[in-house]
Amino acid sequence: MHLLKTIKDVLLVPTHPKGKPFIAAAFVLAALLFLLSQYAGLLGVIILLFCIYFFRNPDRIVPQGKGFVLASGDGVISHVSTSILPKELGEDETEYHKISIFLNVFNVHVNRLPASGEIIKHVYVPGKFINASLDKASEFNERTVSLLKTPDGEKIGFAQIAGLVARRIICEIKQGDITNQGERYGIIRFGSRCDIYIPLNYDLTVDVGSASVGGETILAIDPKTYKPKSINWKKI
Structure with missing residues (x-):
């Protein structure tokens, strides 16, 4: 049964x-x-x-509020480091927390927005298809890179990265879009990776090896603005 x-x-x-x-x-x-x-x-x-x-596309119970960043995909945290934003975004050399989520072929491959705000930059970058679990995939693989500005003025970057099998990235956002935390914004077919760039004033709540659920797992919190009791939950 x-x-x-x-x-x-x-x-x-x-x-x-x-x-x-x-x-x-x-x-x-x-x-x-x-x-x-x-x-x-x-x-x-x-x-x-x-x-x-x-290609399953389940709804998620998404936390709604200020002062935290959500995972953009299902999988396992494969890398945690500090890094500047992807060069394609044309930003300065301010460093961010960089969290990479590796998705294998058995994970849900629908991607979700890590925060609410305006998409101020969005770039598609053609590239190779090396193993997405390798750190250099961020620089060499086919990918989309996006930069979101929250209502509080903070910048959060995120990327879809194709893997060995994935050779088709679908991204449904564009520059100027106003987005809501946890909403679906795309899908990567057959194995891939997501990178999220979070300001250094946030405290990370995950580490390498942590499981990730897109739209539900909180990756980092801003200790100055994060208020757990004010969080609402929404099925998206």
């Missing part, structure tokens, strides 16, 4: 619109393989179920 419930929970989760062509293609493939043999058809069904699972 537990296995059936797990399968039901996975298959009934909405899928991301950008995954529907892949799911449709997998369905057609499964049907054609069944014409060859039952065993081939079962292989097609496995591929179909994996596509549905990969």
